[in-house]
Amino acid sequence: MEKEKLEEARMVDVHAHLDEIEDLSRSLQEAKAAGVMGVVAVEMDIESNKKILKIAEENNGYVYPALGHHPWEMNEKEVEENLSFIQNHIHECVVLGKIGLTSCL
Numbered sequence: 001m002e003k004e005k006l007e008e009a010r011m012v013d014v015h016a017h018l019d020e021i022e023d024l025s026r027s028l029q030e031a032k033a034a035g036v037m038g039v040v041a042v043e044m045d046i047e048s049n050k051k052i053l054k055i056a057e058e059n060n061g062y063v064y065p066a067l068g069h070h071p072w073e074m075n076e077k078e079v080e081e082n083l084s085f086i087q088n089h090i091h092e093c094v095v096l097g098k099i100g101l102t103s104c105l
């Protein structure tokens with residue numbers, strides 16, 4: 001892409017594990033400075049789903065949560081607990097992520 005067009009591009013990070021970033025505030029500031037207009041934060045399990053809802057609330061209008069359950073995390077009790085959590089909070093997320101479709105392709 002030409003440099004001028006890249007500078008005009010609107011960028012959105014559609015897959016970021018923000019709960020794993022040590023200095024999240026600094027990372028989000030750097031993303032904004034680089035022209036990233038928003039971040040969709042994907043999650044792995046119930047604990048990270050809870051964390052990302054809090055991060056999204058703290059960064060309203062910039063971080064958008066994608067609740068989910070990674071297929072590598074298939075403890076039956078945790079799956080049921082997480083699915084219930086997702087169902088109760090689905091109105092707070094913009095998309096479901098980590099639902100195993102990529103492993104089926």
Ligand SMILES: [Zn+2]
Pocket residue numbers: 015017042
């Ligand atoms: Zn991922």
